[in-house]
Amino acid sequence: MTRPRWNERLAVAQASRARSDAQRRRRTVERVEGARVVVDGVPLVNFCSNDYLGLAGSLDAVSALQEAAAWHGVGSGGSALVSGHHSAHARFERDAAEWMGFDRALFFPSGYTANLAVLQALLEAGDLCVQDKLNHACLLDGARLAGAELKRYPHRDFGAALRQLQSMPEAAAVLASDSVFSMDGDLAPLRELALAASAEHALFMVDEAHGVGVLGPEGRGAAAAAGLSARDVPVLVAPLGKAFGGQGALVFGATALIEHLLQSARPYVFTTAALPALAAAMGTNLEALRTQGWRRAKLASLVARFRRGALRHGLPVLESNTPIQPVVLGGNSRALAVARVLEQHGFWVAPIRPPSVPDGKARLRITLTAAHAEAEVDALVEALAACLDGLDARP
């Protein structure tokens, strides 16, 4: 037996990615003005950003960030339990908890770490974690990090979720779901899942990454839109890299739960606390998101406009009424080719390939934002229809 050589392993992985058109590359954004960006020197209209409400460039948030940086510096200086918890974090957590209707909120540096943290701190070996097959990678990774038994039910099948919970009646259990699925844009059946969790004494956890800000009264998300409260959803995670236009995440819960996370979640305890100025900027965007309902109204009207156009042209859009409007194209090379043509017409749309989506389901993940103009949405639909007609007409 000889030990495998690392350079050989890397070369094999690289060759496999190249063979299947799965190699990805980073694009460099040089300027941002709402949905207009300059990418690698080329001006484009951005249809692959998660800045759903157009708050990433909010001048109020930029000023809040600058002012807080002047007071707190450009780093927190330590982990939250040592010296990194600042007044800006405390204020943001308090305001956010009050807005969302929970006892407490805990601010994390990212949605990925927040989801890892919750599942790792709550679950242990022998426990059960039941999840939708299309949940975001970080929820799946969190269950694995905890060493719990992970069972994944077919997409949106709440009956299967109930049966999976019933299959281990003695185990402590968490039922976890995205509220809006990140690559499909459809909604989880949150009311039915909440009932299943409650009937089985499981803890229901919802990741509102793509729901918060966009859906529900005052942008409180899909769970609030479904009439669910903190009693029905005892753990709610709200990543801030999407409609909040920033970075980080809030975990909402009852005092006992948040205190438990704060004491024992390794991804919270063993990392430098997030930038205090970021908390200040996110607090400013929370106020905008709560009070500026016109942003949600404009976004909803652009989503409806895109769908009307796409359906009129017979484009292969998925069933979604959220700002995530996937156009499923199948093979990786087809998705890449269409994205390339759209870019020549001035539109930036990311081709999403495995492992982010299942094999053979590569797609354009088109996202709409309140920063788009109606004419831009119309022009995208026309360009996409012409491009797909052109591809299909090829011998």
Ligand SMILES: Cc1ncc(COP(=O)(O)O)c(C=O)c1O
């Ligand atoms: C559903 C979902 N949850 C969590 C995350 C992770 O959040 P973050 O980017 O803040 O790490 C994302 C996307 O990035 C997501 O789509």
